[in-house]
Amino acid sequence: MGLLRGVVTALLASKVIATKGLSADDFDVLDYVDPLIGTAKGGHVFAGASLPFGMAKAVADTSGENQAGFAFDTDVVTGFSHMHDSGTGGAASMGNFPIFAQGSCPQDDLQQCQWQLSDRSVSWDKKSVKARPGYFGISIANGVQAEMTTTNRSALYRFTFNETSDQPLSPVILLDLIDLPQSRSNGSANVDRKTGRLTGSGTFGPSFGTGSYKSYVCVDFKGADLRDTGSWMKNQVNASSQTLSVDNSIDSTVSAGTFARFHAPKDKKSIMARVGVSFISVQQACSNAEREQPNFDFEGTVHAAETAWRKKLDVISMDADGVSEDLQKVFWSGAYRTMLSPQDYTGENPLWKSDEPYYDSYYCIWDSFRSIHPLLTLVDPLSQSLMMRSLVDIYRNEGYLPDCRMSLCKGLTQGGSNADVVIADAYLKKVANVDWATAYEAVVKDAEVEPENWDVEGRGGLESWKNLGYIPINDNDTAGEGTHTRSVSRTVEYAYNDFCIAEMAKGMGHQADYEKYSKRSKNWAHVFKPDQKSSIGGVDTNFTGFVQPRYLNGSWAYQDPILCSPLLDFDGCYLNPEGHETYEGSAWMYTFYAPHDMGSLIKTLGGAKSFTSRLSYLHDSGLLYVGDEQAFLPVFQFHYSARPALSAKQSHFYIPSQFNTTVNGIAGNDDSGAMGSFIVLSMMGLWPVPGQDVYLITPPYFKEVSIRNPLTGKVATIRNINFDPTYKSIYIQSAKWNGKPWTNNWIRHEFFAEGGVLELELGPKESEWGTRVQDLPPSLSNYH
Numbered sequence: 001m002g003l004l005r006g007v008v009t010a011l012l013a014s015k016v017i018a019t020k021g022l023s024a025d026d027f028d029v030l031d032y033v034d035p036l037i038g039t040a041k042g043g044h045v046f047a048g049a050s051l052p053f054g055m056a057k058a059v060a061d062t063s064g065e066n067q068a069g070f071a072f073d074t075d076v077v078t079g080f081s082h083m084h085d086s087g088t089g090g091a092a093s094m095g096n097f098p099i100f101a102q103g104s105c106p107q108d109d110l111q112q113c114q115w116q117l118s119d120r121s122v123s124w125d126k127k128s129v130k131a132r133p134g135y136f137g138i139s140i141a142n143g144v145q146a147e148m149t150t151t152n153r154s155a156l157y158r159f160t161f162n163e164t165s166d167q168p169l170s171p172v173i174l175l176d177l178i179d180l181p182q183s184r185s186n187g188s189a190n191v192d193r194k195t196g197r198l199t200g201s202g203t204f205g206p207s208f209g210t211g212s213y214k215s216y217v218c219v220d221f222k223g224a225d226l227r228d229t230g231s232w233m234k235n236q237v238n239a240s241s242q243t244l245s246v247d248n249s250i251d252s253t254v255s256a257g258t259f260a261r262f263h264a265p266k267d268k269k270s271i272m273a274r275v276g277v278s279f280i281s282v283q284q285a286c287s288n289a290e291r292e293q294p295n296f297d298f299e300g301t302v303h304a305a306e307t308a309w310r311k312k313l314d315v316i317s318m319d320a321d322g323v324s325e326d327l328q329k330v331f332w333s334g335a336y337r338t339m340l341s342p343q344d345y346t347g348e349n350p351l352w353k354s355d356e357p358y359y360d361s362y363y364c365i366w367d368s369f370r371s372i373h374p375l376l377t378l379v380d381p382l383s384q385s386l387m388m389r390s391l392v393d394i395y396r397n398e399g400y401l402p403d404c405r406m407s408l409c410k411g412l413t414q415g416g417s418n419a420d421v422v423i424a425d426a427y428l429k430k431v432a433n434v435d436w437a438t439a440y441e442a443v444v445k446d447a448e449v450e451p452e453n454w455d456v457e458g459r460g461g462l463e464s465w466k467n468l469g470y471i472p473i474n475d476n477d478t479a480g481e482g483t484h485t486r487s488v489s490r491t492v493e494y495a496y497n498d499f500c501i502a503e504m505a506k507g508m509g510h511q512a513d514y515e516k517y518s519k520r521s522k523n524w525a526h527v528f529k530p531d532q533k534s535s536i537g538g539v540d541t542n543f544t545g546f547v548q549p550r551y552l553n554g555s556w557a558y559q560d561p562i563l564c565s566p567l568l569d570f571d572g573c574y575l576n577p578e579g580h581e582t583y584e585g586s587a588w589m590y591t592f593y594a595p596h597d598m599g600s601l602i603k604t605l606g607g608a609k610s611f612t613s614r615l616s617y618l619h620d621s622g623l624l625y626v627g628d629e630q631a632f633l634p635v636f637q638f639h640y641s642a643r644p645a646l647s648a649k650q651s652h653f654y655i656p657s658q659f660n661t662t663v664n665g666i667a668g669n670d671d672s673g674a675m676g677s678f679i680v681l682s683m684m685g686l687w688p689v690p691g692q693d694v695y696l697i698t699p700p701y702f703k704e705v706s707i708r709n710p711l712t713g714k715v716a717t718i719r720n721i722n723f724d725p726t727y728k729s730i731y732i733q734s735a736k737w738n739g740k741p742w743t744n745n746w747i748r749h750e751f752f753a754e755g756g757v758l759e760l761e762l763g764p765k766e767s768e769w770g771t772r773v774q775d776l777p778p779s780l781s782n783y784h
C-alpha cells in the first residue's frame with residue numbers, strides 16, 4: 001500500500017487521473033491527522049475545528065490548563081468558543097464570547113437553568129470526543145452533544161439535545177461576555193427579540209503581551225422556533241431585558257450576557273448556532289458569518305474544511321511502506337499543527353489601513369523561526385510570502401518587527417530580534433513578492449535603534465552591544481526599558497541576528513553593512529569564558545569553557561553552566577525579573593549557539609573530537625530538553641564536526657521516544673506548531689539551519705518522501721536506497737543529487753526550488769560520507 005500510495009499521490013499531484021480500483025485510492029491523509037495529540041500534560045495543542053491559518057477556531061472550552069480552550073486532562077466543559085491559539089505557553093488565549101446550550105430548564109423555569117460559568121460547568125465524556133481537521137464533537141453530561149466546524153471567520157455549531165423523561169425540550173442557548181484568560185475590561189451584549197440573534201462586543205487583554213483589543217461576535221440560530229429571549233448576569237436571569245453591559249467596575253471573572261430560548265427543535269432534535277467573529281465591529285461579525293455560511297450547511301462546511309486541509313497536506317507525498325501507522329500519524333499530525341497559526345486576519349485589523357495582508361498570532365517568533373517558517377517556505381510558500389509581507393507591514397505601522405504578537409497586541413520578546421532570522425531565511429530562499437528594501441530597513445532598525453520598551457520589540461542594550469560587543473549582566477542601559485536578564489542568551493542571539501542581516505546586506509549589495517554585521521556576528525565569542533568548568537552533583541564533567549555573564553568592566557560574573565537546564569532550576573529562567581542570564585536553557589546549551597560560525601566554535605571547544613563528545617554529552621546527560629526549541633539545532637550539529645551519522649542517530653532517539661500519538665505525545669508546549677514542524681523536518685531528513693541557505697542531510701524516516709512546490713509544481717524527492725523500516729540502517733554511505741555523486745553533508749534550497757532527486761544509500765554503520773572538511777556546511781570562519 002505504501003508504494004502505491006506514493007505513486008498515486010505523485011500522479012494526482014501532476015494532475016494525472018489515477019486509475020480506478022487502486023488500493024491507494026483509499027488513502028486519505030486526514031485519517032493520519034489526530035488533532036488530539038498534545039492536548040494533555042501541557043502540550044496546549046488546539047484540538048478543535050479550524051481552516052489552515054483560520055481566524056475562527058471552535059472548540060469546547062474546559063476548565064483547568066486551557067491555553068487552547070480544550071485540554072484532554074480535564075473534567076468539565078464550561079462553554080464553546082470561537083477563537084483560540086495553539087500550543088502556546090503563557091496564559092490561556094482568547095476564547096471570547098463562549099456560548100453554552102441546555103436542553104431545557106428544570107420545571108421550565110429560566111431561573112433554574114445554569115448561567116454563570118462556575119454553575120454551568122458540566123462533565124464531559126472522554127469517549128465521545130471526535131476530532132478531525134475541520135470538525136470537533138463532544139458529549140457533555142447535561143445531555144447535549146455539541147459538534148462544530150468552521151470557515152475562516154465563522155463557526156457553525158450543531159447542538160443535539162437528549163430529551164429527559166420529565167421535561168419536554170425547550171433549549172436555552174446563552175452567550176457569555178467572558179474570555180478564557182478572564183481579561184475583560186468591558187463589554188456589552190444584545191439579543192434581537194424577533195430573530196434571537198445574539199451580538200456582543202468587549203475589550204480584552206492579550207495572553208502574552210501588552211495593551212488590549214476589541215472583539216465582536218454575532219450568533220444566529222436555525223432549527224427551532226424562538227420562544228423568548230433576555231439577559232442574565234451571574235446566576236440571575238431577566239427575560240424582559242434584551243441588553244446588558246459590564247464596565248471595569250465589574251470583575252472580569254463575572255459571567256454575564258444574553259440568551260435565546262427555543263421551542264422543541266423541529267427535527268433531529270438539533271439546533272444550529274452560527275457564530276461570526278470580527279475585530280472590527282458587530283456588523284462585520286454578522287456579515288462574515290452571512291457571507292461564509294449563508295445556509296447553515298454543517299456537512300458542507302466540514303467538507304470544505306477537509307478539502308482545504310487535504311490541499312495543504314497533499315504537497316507532501318511518500319512511500320511509507322513498512323513504517324508504522326503510529327509514526328505516520330506523528331508525521332502528518334505534526335504537519336497539520338504547523339498550519340494552524342499564524343492566523344489570517346486580513347481585513348480584520350482595526351489598527352491601520354493597508355492593502356497588505358495581515359496575519360496575527362506569531363506566537364512567538366522566538367519559537368517559530370527555527371522550524372515553522374522554514375517548513376512553510378517548503379510546503380506553503382504563498383502563505384509564507386503573505387506572512388512576510390504582513391511582518392513588513394507591521395514594521396511600517398508599528399515601527400518595529402514583532403518578536404511575538406497575538407490578538408492585535410505586541411507580545412513579549414524572549415531573546416533576540418529573531419524576526420531578522422525569519423526575514424533573512426525567506427530572502428535567501430527567494431520567497432516571492434516581499435518588499436525586501438523595507439524588510440532590510442526593518443532588520444537594520446532592530447540592530448541599530450533601541451526602542452523605548454524592548455520587552456515588546458527590537459533589542460535592549462544596543463549601546464553596550466555596539467561599544468562592548470556583548471550585553472553586560474549589569475548593563476546601565478538608559479536608552480530604553482526592559483527586563484535586565486538573559487544577558488548571555490541575548491548576546492548569542494543578537495550575534496546570530498546580526499549575521500542574518502549581514503547575509504541580506506551581501507545579497508542586496510550593501511558591502512559596508514555586510515562587513516559591519518559580519519564582524520558583529522562574532523560577538524558570541526565575547527561571552528565565552530575559556531577556563532569555565534562545570535560539574536554536576538559535585539563531579540566535574542571534564543569539559544572546560546562555557547558562555548558566561550560578563551560585567552560592564554569586562555570581568556566575569558558567574559552562572560552555574562547547568563543552571564536553567566532540567567538538572568537545575570529549569571523553571572526559574574523565564575521572563576521573571578529573577579530570570580537569570582540564559583533564557584529557558586543552560587549556558588551549556590547556549591555555548592553551542594553560533595550556527596554561522598561553527599568552524600570557530602569547534603576550534604574554541606577544542607576541535608572536532610572534543611566538540612562531538614561535548615555535544616553527545618549535552619544530549620545524553622539530561623542537560624537538554626527537546627521540548628524547548630533551542631534544542632532542535634543541536635540534534636543535527638554533529639554535521640559540523642564531520643559526524644553526520646550521529647545527527648541521524650540523535651534524531652531517532654527523540655522520535656518517537658518524545659513524540660507519539662498519545663494525548664500527551666509532545667515534549668513541552670507545541671508552541672504554535674514548533675514541535676510539529678520539528679517532527680516533519682526531522683522525519684523528512686533535511687534540517688534547515690534557520691536564517692541560512694543550508695539544509696543538513698539525514699535519511700528520511702520513509703523509503704521516499706517528496707515535496708511539490710504548490711506554486712511552481714516542481715517536485716523534490718529524497719529517496720533512501722536500502723531503506724530499513726526498523727531504523728538500524730540509518731547511516732548514509734553515499735549520496736547522489738540528480739544522478740551525480742553528492743558528498744556535501746548539506747544541500748541548498750535550490751534542491752527544492754528546482755526540483756530533483758536526492759538519493760541516499762544507507763547502511764548499518766557510520767561511513768566516510770560527508771566527513772571531509774570540504775563536505776561540511778558553510779561557516780563564517782574556516783574549519784581547522
Ligand SMILES: *[C@@H]1O[C@H](CO)[C@@H](O)[C@H](O)[C@H]1NC(C)=O
Pocket residue numbers: 139140141142143144145162
Ligand atoms: C443521549 O441518549 C442516548 C440514549 O440514552 C445516549 O446513548 C447518549 O449518550 C445521550 N447523549 C448525550 C449527549 O447525553
Ligand SMILES: *[C@@H]1O[C@H](CO)[C@@H](O)[C@H](O)[C@H]1NC(C)=O
Pocket residue numbers: 051052053151152304344
Ligand atoms: C480562507 O482564507 C484563505 C487565506 O487565508 C483563502 O485562501 C481561502 O480561500 C479562504 N477560504 C474560504 C472558504 O473563503
Ligand SMILES: *[C@@H]1O[C@H](CO)[C@@H](O)[C@H](O)[C@H]1NC(C)=O
Pocket residue numbers: 185186203212247
Ligand atoms: C472599554 O475598555 C477599554 C480599555 O480599558 C477602553 O479603552 C474603552 O473606552 C472602554 N469602553 C467603554 C465603552 O467603556
Ligand SMILES: *[C@@H]1O[C@H](CO)[C@@H](O)[C@H](O)[C@H]1NC(C)=O
Pocket residue numbers: 238239240241242
Ligand atoms: C429586568 O429588566 C427590565 C428591563 O430592563 C427592568 O425594568 C427590570 O427591573 C429588570 N428586572 C430585574 C429583576 O432586574
Ligand SMILES: *[C@@H]1O[C@H](CO)[C@@H](O)[C@H](O)[C@H]1NC(C)=O
Pocket residue numbers: 463476477478552
Ligand atoms: C555605563 O557605565 C559606565 C561605567 O560607569 C560608563 O562609563 C558609561 O558611560 C555608562 N553608560 C551609560 C549609557 O550610561
Ligand SMILES: *[C@@H]1O[C@H](CO)[C@@H](O)[C@H](O)[C@H]1NC(C)=O
Pocket residue numbers: 539540541542
Ligand atoms: C572526569 O574525570 C575524572 C578524572 O579522570 C573522573 O573521575 C570523572 O568521573 C570524570 N567525569 C565524568 C563526568 O566522566
Ligand SMILES: *[C@@H]1O[C@H](CO)[C@@H](O)[C@H](O)[C@H]1NC(C)=O
Pocket residue numbers: 474551552553554555
Ligand atoms: C568589575 O565590576 C564588578 C561589578 O561591579 C566588580 O565586582 C568587579 O570587582 C569589577 N572588576 C574590576 C576588575 O574592576
Ligand SMILES: *[C@@H]1O[C@H](CO)[C@@H](O)[C@H](O)[C@H]1NC(C)=O
Pocket residue numbers: 656657658659660662664665666667668
Ligand atoms: C509519548 O511522548 C511523551 C511526551 O514526550 C512522553 O512523555 C511519553 O513517554 C511518550 N509515550 C510513549 C509510550 O512513548
